[in-house]
Amino acid sequence: xPPGSEGVQPRAASFSGNLIVGDWFSxxxxxxxxxxxxxxxxxxxxxxxPELAFGSGSVSPDGxxxxxxxxxxxxxxxxxxxxYEFEDxxxxxxxxxxxxxxxxxxxxxxxxxxxxxxxxxxPHAGSGVDxxxxxxxxxxxxxxxxxxxxxxxxxxxxxxxxxDRFAEGDLRADLDGxxxxxxxxxxxxxxxxxxxx
Numbered sequence: 001x002p003p004g005s006e007g008v009q010p011r012a013a014s015f016s017g018n019l020i021v022g023d024w025f026s027x028x029x030x031x032x033x034x035x036x037x038x039x040x041x042x043x044x045x046x047x048x049x050p051e052l053a054f055g056s057g058s059v060s061p062d063g064x065x066x067x068x069x070x071x072x073x074x075x076x077x078x079x080x081x082x083x084y085e086f087e088d089x090x091x092x093x094x095x096x097x098x099x100x101x102x103x104x105x106x107x108x109x110x111x112x113x114x115x116x117x118x119x120x121x122x123p124h125a126g127s128g129v130d131x132x133x134x135x136x137x138x139x140x141x142x143x144x145x146x147x148x149x150x151x152x153x154x155x156x157x158x159x160x161x162x163x164d165r166f167a168e169g170d171l172r173a174d175l176d177g178x179x180x181x182x183x184x185x186x187x188x189x190x191x192x193x194x195x196x197x
Contacts, residue, residue: 008034011057015110021065023055031055033067035077046083058105060112064140066105074102074117078140082172084150090135092149092157100131113138144197145175146189154193162189 010022018038023031033056035043045056045065056077058066066086067075074086086102100119107116114136121129141152148161165173166181173181175188 009055010036011055012059014059014063015061019059019063019065021056021059033065035059035065043079045077058108060108060140061110062112062140062142064112066108066115068104074105076140081140081150082170089140089150092151095135097133100133102133141197144192146193147197152197154196159193 008022008024010020012022013020020036022034024034025031031054033045033054035045035056037043045067054068056065056067060066062078064076064078064081067077069075075083076086076089077083086105087097090096090102097119099121102117102119104118105115106118108114114134115138116132116134119131119133121131139152140150141147144154146154146158146162148158148165162173164170166185169181171179171181173185173189175185175192176182178184
């Protein structure tokens with residue numbers, strides 16, 4: 001258990017059983033998402049913004065952990081990719097859940113390609129207007145570092161997103177893996193972008 005935790009609640013496990021996700025709560029009863037792997041043990045997930053995460057309730061076969069925030073949308077995290085707003089990933093693929101916030105990921109299919117969830121209607125948020133949704137044919141590209149927005153194609157948006165990460169000191173821009181952001185990472189990104197995925 002993480003230091004200072006009062007309890008841990010597992011919520012889902014990968015098909016192999018090697019990865020478990022859930023939430024842990026502090027002595028102040030604040031909830032935080034976590035992952036646990038057979039190889040690494042407890043994995044502290046990165047901060048999910050100013051609002052505390054509700055917890056991680058689903059996991060995909062590729063190790064993607066799905067995180068819910070109470071009123072600010074769902075997140076996805078994978079160790080090699082970092083943290084993403086699920087809604088941003090969908091929009092990069094041209095998918096928009098009209099007038100909805102992706103608040104809760106309810107379940108993931110065994111192959112990771114179908115996702116069901118529950119959202120609220122933006123104009124009536126907090127008034128109990130809920131909507132269920134289903135997304136199919138979902139997959140996160142693997143082994144394609146220049147695909148910054150995870151939509152399966154390389155375009156100018158990936159280039160701009162990488163430059164933003166680099167400027168902000170985000171270590172996801174450390175493509176040469178030396179722990180620092182230098183000109184070598186820019187060169188590595190350009191080479192990977194030119195090579196395609």
